[in-house]
Amino acid sequence: xxxxxxxxxxxxxxxxxxxxxxxxxxxxxxxxxxxxxxxxxxxxxxxxxxxxxxxxxxxxxxxxxxxxxxxxxxxxxxxxxxxxxxxxxxxxxxxxxxxxxxxxxxxxxxxxxxxxxxxxxxxxxxxxxxxxxxxxxxxxxxxxxxxxxxxxxxxxxxxxxxxxxxxxxxxxxxxxxxxxxxxxxxxxxxxxxxxxxxxxxxxxxxxxxxxxxxxxxxxxxxxxxxxxxxxxxxxxxxxxxxxxxxxxxxxxxxxxxxxxxxxxxxxxxxxxxxxxxxxxxxxxxxxxxxxxxxxxxxxxxxxxxxxxxxxxxxxxxxxxxxxxxxxxxxxxxxxxxxxxxxxxxxxxxxxxxxxxxxxxxxxxxxxxxxxxxxxxxxxxxxxxxxxxxxxxxxxxxxxxxxxxxxxxxxxxxxxxxxxxxxxxxxxxxxxxxxxxxxxxxxxxxxxxxx
Amino acid sequence: xxxxxxxxxxxxxxxxxxxxxxxxxxxxxxxxxxxxxxxxxxxxxxxxxxxxxxxxxxxxxxxxxxxxxxxxxxxxxxxxxxxxxxxxxxxxxxxxxxxxxxxxxxxxxxxxxxxxxxxxxxxxxxxxxxxxxxxxxxxxxxxxxxxxxxxxxxxxxxxxxxxxxxxxxxxxxxxxxxxxxxxxxxxxxxxxxxxxxxxxxxxxxxxxxxxxxxxxxxxxxxxxxxxxxxxxxxxxxxxxxxxxxxxxxxxxxxxxxxxxxxxxxxxxxxxxxxxxxxxxxxxxxxxxxxxxxxx
Numbered sequence: 001x002x003x004x005x006x007x008x009x010x011x012x013x014x015x016x017x018x019x020x021x022x023x024x025x026x027x028x029x030x031x032x033x034x035x036x037x038x039x040x041x042x043x044x045x046x047x048x049x050x051x052x053x054x055x056x057x058x059x060x061x062x063x064x065x066x067x068x069x070x071x072x073x074x075x076x077x078x079x080x081x082x083x084x085x086x087x088x089x090x091x092x093x094x095x096x097x098x099x100x101x102x103x104x105x106x107x108x109x110x111x112x113x114x115x116x117x118x119x120x121x122x123x124x125x126x127x128x129x130x131x132x133x134x135x136x137x138x139x140x141x142x143x144x145x146x147x148x149x150x151x152x153x154x155x156x157x158x159x160x161x162x163x164x165x166x167x168x169x170x171x172x173x174x175x176x177x178x179x180x181x182x183x184x185x186x187x188x189x190x191x192x193x194x195x196x197x198x199x200x201x202x203x204x205x206x207x208x209x210x211x212x213x214x215x216x217x218x219x220x221x222x223x224x225x226x227x228x229x230x231x232x233x234x235x236x237x238x239x240x241x242x243x244x245x246x247x248x249x250x251x252x253x254x255x256x257x258x259x260x261x262x263x264x265x266x267x268x269x270x271x272x273x274x275x276x277x278x279x280x281x282x283x284x285x286x287x288x289x290x291x292x293x294x295x296x297x298x299x300x301x302x303x304x305x306x307x308x309x310x311x312x313x314x315x316x317x318x319x320x321x322x323x324x325x326x327x328x329x330x331x332x333x334x335x336x337x338x339x340x341x342x343x344x345x346x347x348x349x350x351x352x353x354x355x356x357x358x359x360x361x362x363x364x365x366x367x368x369x370x371x372x373x374x375x376x377x378x379x380x381x382x383x384x385x386x387x388x389x390x391x392x393x394x395x396x397x398x399x400x401x402x403x404x405x406x407x408x409x410x411x412x413x414x415x416x417x418x419x420x421x422x423x424x425x426x427x428x429x430x431x432x433x434x435x436x437x438x439x440x441x442x443x444x445x446x447x448x449x450x
Numbered sequence: 451x452x453x454x455x456x457x458x459x460x461x462x463x464x465x466x467x468x469x470x471x472x473x474x475x476x477x478x479x480x481x482x483x484x485x486x487x488x489x490x491x492x493x494x495x496x497x498x499x500x501x502x503x504x505x506x507x508x509x510x511x512x513x514x515x516x517x518x519x520x521x522x523x524x525x526x527x528x529x530x531x532x533x534x535x536x537x538x539x540x541x542x543x544x545x546x547x548x549x550x551x552x553x554x555x556x557x558x559x560x561x562x563x564x565x566x567x568x569x570x571x572x573x574x575x576x577x578x579x580x581x582x583x584x585x586x587x588x589x590x591x592x593x594x595x596x597x598x599x600x601x602x603x604x605x606x607x608x609x610x611x612x613x614x615x616x617x618x619x620x621x622x623x624x625x626x627x628x629x630x631x632x633x634x635x636x637x638x639x640x641x642x643x644x645x646x647x648x649x650x651x652x653x654x655x656x657x658x659x660x661x662x663x664x665x666x667x668x669x670x671x672x673x674x675x676x677x678x679x680x681x682x683x684x685x686x687x688x689x690x691x692x693x694x695x696x697x698x699x700x701x702x703x704x705x706x707x708x709x710x711x712x713x714x715x716x717x718x719x720x721x722x723x724x725x726x727x728x729x730x731x732x733x734x735x736x737x738x739x740x741x742x743x744x745x
Binding site for chain 2: 028031032034035037038039041042043045046048049050052053055056060074110113114122123125126127128129130131132133134135136140141142143144145147149150152153154157165169193234272324328329332333336361381384385387390391392395396406409410413414421423424426427428430431437438441442445446449
């Protein structure tokens with residue numbers, strides 16, 4: 001500091017060369033004494049609440065949980081062996097590798113595309129809007145978007161809608177033959193443990209389905225008369241209230257449209273569907289023993305979408321919400337850089353016969369690369385500090401899978417952990433991770449000053 | 451040479467066909483961008499609708515069912531929330547935290563920025579570089595030490611403590627932004643005032659601050675929204691009585707599915723102020739965010 005006192009710092013704009021700096025009275029704009037009242041409030045706050053804490057954290061990270069005994073690098077060693085912290089590291093790596101590049105790319109594409117449309121300002125405004133609201137509120141927005149129940153989360157509602165468009169829902173989800181009817185469940189469906197020969201009439205009582213949801217056309221069920229050449233039977237909804245269980249009571253209705261299969265030696269040899277009265281018939285099976293099977297497709301539970309907020313998808317889900325928040329920033333930043341590109345360069349390339357893609361690849365992107373780098377670095381720093389989104393979107397049970405360093409630091413120091421030694425070590429690690437960006441900023445600043 | 455050649459032969463080739471193709475391409479681009487914009491709006495719209503439906507309808511069906519079976523939307527969630535003393539207090543706490551934090555950051559950083567930009571003193575560049583270095587400082591490094599410090603000063607769990615922390619961590623960016631702006635002010639203006647014998651304080655007030663209004667506006671909006679939207683700082687330094695709305699709502703997260711009415715309403719309530727500020731002062735806010743992006 002005293003060395004620098006000899007001459008004014010390079011690049012200073014103030015009060016140079018007006019009057020010689022020899023006067024006894026401080027020359028206006030040239031004395032430390034005049035700077036003091038301007039700088040002191042800021043310096044006191046920065047020293048007490050930013051710089052001193054940084055040093056304190058560094059020192060504290062070498063002491064144990066209570067701060068009483070020195071443990072050397074013990075806390076750091078523990079960090080790299082603790083599975084929770086390792087998960088957080090792993091997730092941070094995923095975040096850093098995937099998210100900033102994606103957002104920079106999206107920002108570049110949208111910035112270029114919106115250059116030529118009339119409502120570009122409106123578009124950018126809409127995409128910038130998430131920057132204004134809190135990460136907490138954004139977290140709640142996306143918790144709702146990805147909620148698993150398709151009656152609450154819009155993503156699963158769409159997924160289920162598309163799925164049901166291509167495959168019909170099963171007619172009797174959750175229904176099954178009554179226990180006493182001797183059917184065993186397997187992947188293909190419910191297969192009878194007994195075999196039947198043509199000429200028999202089989203009764204299949206079905207339970208586990210609300211009588212009100214049976215198709216309106218269903219009529220009362222009755223056992224078909226047996227025929228020597230045919231395997232026949234009836235499937236009905238066995239209501240035991242006010243009737244006998246397992247027996248075909250008056251007024252009980254058949255189960256229409258149910259797929260029934262005849263199985264011989266493990267192979268399906270006949271397939272039929274029950275009528276409105278629940279009756280089914282296999283006309284030409286030939287002599288022999290056949291097991292009956294109620295196909296699984298009859299009873300499949302309706303598709304409910306994906307568990308977005310479960311352990312396996314949680315990190316991509318949270319990254320998607322971050323993309324929603326940050327893309328507007330990238331677009332606006334890159335668009336500002338785009339506006340600064342000399343039109344001549346682009347026009348010259350176009351006149352030379354370059355296609356728009358070539359102009360983009362060979363002229364726009366290279367000229368933009370300094371801006372893209374700044375956006376990318378900024379996004380990396382932002383990603384390293386992600387806390388609220390994980391905290392809010394990941395349900396408590398999967399926070400361990402979604403963990404990131406910033407969240408882990410809070411958990412360890414203030415949440416469940418209460419270990420300020422380990423917390424300090426994590427804080428120092430976070431500091432070291434953003435340190436390159438710090439140097440990047442300082443170098444950029446120094447270059448601008450010289 | 452080549453330019454002339456190609457432009458002559460190239461012109462006829464860009465005929466009717468290529469114009470039709472580029473029109474079509476433009477149409478596709480417009481439709482695609484419209485879909486993207488829709489993607490950005492739908493989640494917020496969903497939250498808004500959910501906040502306008504009662505608990506029963508929110509658990510029974512998704513917000514989008516209002517299109518097929520319009521149920522009556524109601525403001526009762528908002529009435530309930532505003533009538534809830536905890537929520538109301540936390541909302542007020544948010545104001546009590548955000549306003550002083552913003553005012554203090556603007557005042558203190560403007561002073562410091564003037565000192566760094568217009569007063570020559572030993573170590574000036576060094577000090578400015580330090581501020582630049584602090585721009586990306588993660589707040590995590592200060593949580594534990596400052597919690598200790600506030601504990602011994604009796605500031606832990608108070609609004610004052612939360613405000614002080616926000617001010618300290620708001621300063622590097624604020625000083626950086628204003629210093630850059632101040633440094634760009636024509637030297638003649640400042641020097642002329644000095645020749646007239648004006649004191650530094652007067653130059654700061656009468657010459658620099660009036661010119662810097664746009665930068666100060668950007669900074670004010672950015673800092674205000676930053677503090678308004680904070681969760682982590684308040685989570686550590688505020689107690690139940692000084693908690694802002696984000697911290698108060700966080701307690702309801704555990705049963706998300708059954709609390710959608712409450713959470714969506716609370717989240718939307720906390721978003722109203724930022725959205726209004728954003729829409730009213732878009733330009734300043736965008737500039738502030740672009741400048742403060744490294745924070």
